[in-house]
Amino acid sequence: xxxxxxxxxxxxxxxxxxxxxxxxxxxxxxxxxxxxxxxxxxxxxxxxxxxxxxxxxxxxxxxxxxxxxxxxxxxxxxxxxxxxxxxxxxxxxxxxxxxxxxxxxxxxxxxxxxxxxxxxxxxxxxxxxxxxxxxxxxxxxxxxxxxxxxxxxxxxxxxxxxxxxxxxxxxxxxxxxxxxxxxxxxxxxxxxxxxxxxxxxxxxxxxxxxxxxxxxxxxxxxxxxxxxxxxxxxxxxxxxxxxxxxxxxxxxxxxxxxxx
Amino acid sequence: xxxxxxxxxxxxxxxxxxxxxxxxxxxxxxxxxxxxxxxxxxxxxxxxxxxxxxxxxxxxxxxxxxxxxxxxxxxxxxxxxxxxxxxxxxxxxxxxxxxxxxxxxxxxxxxxxxxxxxxxxxxxxxxxxxxxxxxxxxxxxxxxxxxxxxxxxxxxxxxxxxxxxxxxxxxxxxxxxxxxxxxxxxxxxxxxxxxxxxxxxxxxxxxxxxxxxxxxxxxxxxxxxxxxxxxxxxxxxxxxxxxxxxxxxxxxxxxxxxxx
Numbered sequence: 330x331x332x333x334x335x336x337x338x339x340x341x342x343x344x345x346x347x348x349x350x351x352x353x354x355x356x357x358x359x360x361x362x363x364x365x366x367x368x369x370x371x372x373x374x375x376x377x378x379x380x381x382x383x384x385x386x387x388x389x390x391x392x393x394x395x396x397x398x399x400x401x402x403x404x405x406x407x408x409x410x411x412x413x414x415x416x417x418x419x420x421x422x423x424x425x426x427x428x429x430x431x432x433x434x435x436x437x438x439x440x441x442x443x444x445x446x447x448x449x450x451x452x453x454x455x456x457x458x459x460x461x462x463x464x465x466x467x468x469x470x471x472x473x474x475x476x477x478x479x480x481x482x483x484x485x486x487x488x489x490x491x492x493x494x495x496x497x498x499x500x501x502x503x504x505x506x507x508x509x510x511x512x513x514x515x516x517x518x519x520x521x522x523x524x525x526x527x528x529x530x531x532x533x534x535x536x537x538x539x540x541x542x543x544x545x546x547x548x549x550x551x552x553x554x555x556x557x558x559x560x561x562x563x564x565x566x567x568x569x570x571x572x573x574x575x576x577x578x579x580x581x582x583x584x585x586x587x588x589x
Numbered sequence: 590x591x592x593x594x595x596x597x598x599x600x601x602x603x604x605x606x607x608x609x610x611x612x613x614x615x616x617x618x619x620x621x622x623x624x625x626x627x628x629x630x631x632x633x634x635x636x637x638x639x640x641x642x643x644x645x646x647x648x649x650x651x652x653x654x655x656x657x658x659x660x661x662x663x664x665x666x667x668x669x670x671x672x673x674x675x676x677x678x679x680x681x682x683x684x685x686x687x688x689x690x691x692x693x694x695x696x697x698x699x700x701x702x703x704x705x706x707x708x709x710x711x712x713x714x715x716x717x718x719x720x721x722x723x724x725x726x727x728x729x730x731x732x733x734x735x736x737x738x739x740x741x742x743x744x745x746x747x748x749x750x751x752x753x754x755x756x757x758x759x760x761x762x763x764x765x766x767x768x769x770x771x772x773x774x775x776x777x778x779x780x781x782x783x784x785x786x787x788x789x790x791x792x793x794x795x796x797x798x799x800x801x802x803x804x805x806x807x808x809x810x811x812x813x814x815x816x817x818x819x820x821x822x823x824x825x826x827x828x829x830x831x832x833x834x835x836x837x838x839x840x841x842x843x844x845x846x847x848x849x
Binding site for chain 1: 707708710711713714724738739745747748752755757760
């Protein structure tokens with residue numbers, strides 16, 4: 330093993346408190362100079378906002394160490410696409426795509442359509458424009474910044490990006506490239522950024538499907554921790570983690586035990 | 590055989606001209622007093638508008654003989670649901686639901702959500718309201734007035750109801766009851782309206798999937814006509830019609846040949 334991928338929520342912290350030992354495990358990872366990334370499905374806040382939140386919890390993580398769906402999408406686009414990219418994302422997310430050729434609002438021929446959670450900013454005209462751009466160019470790729478179904482806002486449930494992506498997939502007959510766990514392209518982006526091979530990379534997560542199942546689909550071994558959203562019934566879902574640890578605190582000792 | 594279901598476009602007429610012999614076949618059906626319905630997936634115009642169009646072509650069909658997705662939905666709702674129904678349909682379609690208890694715009698507890706093609710009338714708030722109504726009542730039924738992907742407007746392609754239905758299905762984890770060919774509930778509504786059994790009803794259509802495949806899924810025998818959108822390759826799609834006729838003009842003679 331030569332690289333590590335960490336889930337954040339439930340592995341490094343739970344709600345507003347850090348997991349005991351998480352600070353030391355991150356420090357160990359850095360001291361060992363193991364290439365690593367922190368993976369999150371969050372698109373509603375920028376990486377810097379995440380960095381600030383973690384700092385308050387005593388977790389010293391830099392923006393460059395965080396892989397979010399927009400960052401993975403940019404990396405994927407840089408490697409796979411040439412041509413203008415149409416963004417259907419919030420303003421704070423758009424900044425993550427700096428450096429790419431962004432399509433003008435009048436463009437009719439784009440190489441990719443990137444779709445995130447737009448909430449109230451969705452109108453029929455805007456949704457239909459994403460549809461037409463895909464229909465106008467049969468080679469245009471639909472990139473989804475996650476497939477989250479909905480989230481709980483103060484005034485009630487709100488549709489996230491997933492339903493809009495699924496609608497466009499149905500309308501166009503095309504399958505989205507999904508960035509965000511458990512989608513394989515997201516894990517592949519992580520490997521590309523670390524320049525690591527799947528079989529020498531280990532994922533640490535608390536979500537049996539999103540973290541463990543997703544990583545395994547990408548050929549990455551994955552360790553489940555008993556913190557965060559872990560429930561014993563998770564082990565009866567037909568997904569077998571490579572190992573089960575009490576928390577990320579046990580990682581350094583267990584890693585050395587493996588002889589890595 | 591004791592009942593007949595006719596597709597309209599491609600069976601009775603092609604574009605702006607009636608199929609030769611269609612007028613006589615309809616007259617024969619009436620003279621024989623065979624219970625029958627004309628099935629259409631159209632939701633953008635009312636039944637009366639269809640009646641007027643057919644009259645211009647010399648086809649004498651009454652509104653009561655036409656089964657469209659809104660009419661099938663009302664029939665289905667009357668038989669399966671008690672409680673208020675929330676409509677997400679255009680104004681001209683809403684009138685087809687007269688007689689049902691329609692939910693107020695403030696209602697939070699509805700028995701069913703009916704979703705049609707709203708076009709520019711869609712906003713995030715309106716789409717999210719349909720979602721919340723479904724989430725607020727786990728027993729609420731999602732009724733789709735067809736699953737059409739898109740249609741060609743003067744200024745270009747436009748998303749129809751299908752993508753919005755598919756998005757809500759994904760968001761809620763619930764499956765829509767689809768009214769419109771080839772969905773089985775649509776054919777079942779036709780049988781209910783005619784008070785006919787599936788195995789004594791015959792469908793006539795030009796669409797191998799929408800008409801023939803759909804009817805067969807509902808246990809109804811179906812005859813393919815070589816008019817309208819029929820192409821010889823349709824017979825290589827894995828769907829075998831009960832019989833193949835040159836057009837609806839051949840129906841009366843063929844029907845009597847069967848000894849019905």
